[in-house]
Amino acid sequence: xxxxxxxxxxxxxxxxxxxxxxxxxxxxxxxxxxxxxxxxxxxxxxxxxxxxxxxxxxxxxxxxxxxxxxxxxxxxxxxxxxxxxxxxxxxxxxxxxxxxxxxxxxxxxxxxxx
Numbered sequence: 001x002x003x004x005x006x007x008x009x010x011x012x013x014x015x016x017x018x019x020x021x022x023x024x025x026x027x028x029x030x031x032x033x034x035x036x037x038x039x040x041x042x043x044x045x046x047x048x049x050x051x052x053x054x055x056x057x058x059x060x061x062x063x064x065x066x067x068x069x070x071x072x073x074x075x076x077x078x079x080x081x082x083x084x085x086x087x088x089x090x091x092x093x094x095x096x097x098x099x100x101x102x103x104x105x106x107x108x109x110x111x112x113x114x
Contacts, residue, residue, distance in 0.1 A: 020069035020083035051096040055103040
């Protein structure tokens, strides 16, 4: 893919030559994810745009590693780049479906044991 091509996901077109800023901090405020970039910009995203994080336990959500311009959640095997947050991207529906299936299995199993 060259710098004029775009990659299409299910929600928006994302240019492959995006200059992604480094991430300084990530926090959660209710159902909103707040990102602070090293260049001073702040970005927010509703967790409903990222079902893997929205349906995660507090421990899964709060266990993450910042690696320059992306954030990795090892307990969820999920990565989000700062460019995706700044562009308003949503999680791909295949990953969202896996998150929903995991949530249902967790809650269905807990209800069966009760």
